[in-house]
Amino acid sequence: MTDLALLQALGALCVEAGRAILDVYDAEAIVVRSKDDRSPVTDADERAEEILHAVLAKLFPGVTVIAEEAASRDGAPTEAPETFLLVDPLDGTREFINRNGEFTVNVGLISRRAPVLGCVHAPALGATWIGAAGRGAFKAEAAIRDVPAPAAYRPIAVRQRPAAGLCAVASRSHADAETEAFLEKLGVVERRSAGSSLKFCLVAEAAADVYPRFGPTMEWDTAAGHAVLAAAGGAVTRPDMTPFDYGKAEAGFRNGGFVAWGARD
Incomplete structure (x- = not known):
């Protein structure tokens, strides 16, 4: 699988996790619980993480996955391998609870202490961002719950500092x-x-x-x-x-x- 194909497959996975999040988001009431650190957690966090875990093992065989809810429940590893995945199945839980749409699914690959590949998906916005070192970054927009077609991904890049100010x-x-x-x-x-x-x-x-x-x-x-x-x-x-x-x-x-x-x- 090429780098771009892997990125797009990761994007599709994050959309799948996003669907599980939207199932909870669209319900009449969102049940919110508190973790040991008093941060909020919902069924959406846990369902999305289960989906991500299952498929990441196939996309990145042999690579350790460190995910927020598992780490909260079972404790984070005491040592970090050279290469590993970091997963936040639902970043912006407060935004999710407030139903403003600004929450995301996140998967990042770390190698030698630096992020080298990642995907951010905003389920309620139908937007997906992917990027890899040496390959560039891309954004795709699709109907909510739909996996973006490969042709939907467009290159993105930071801009030069505006003369008028930042x-x-x-x-x-x-x-x-x-x-x-x-x-x-x-x-x-x-x-x-x-x-x-x-x-x-x-x-x-x-x-x-x-x-x-x-x-x-x-x-x-x-x-x-x-x-x-x-x-x-x-x-x-x-x-x-x-x-x-x-x-x-x-x-x-x-x-x-x-x-x-x-x-x-």
């Missing part, structure tokens, strides 16, 4: 004073809000230039979006501009703060 995208659910201070220092002239990993995708498709996040996240929250953005010509760094890496098993796969950038020059 557009920043920030979290709809996690705004804070540190983010505001950073954006002011950067001289941002336009701001957008979005939920979940959609923020990475907005930078990747040249709809924004920078996405800062200084609050806590987990590696499965960022891997897929990071992979798509990097494939589109962007980058993700720590706030001090050092590399933002993965496989931090000693920290429970927790991330520190980061900034996602479009073109740097």
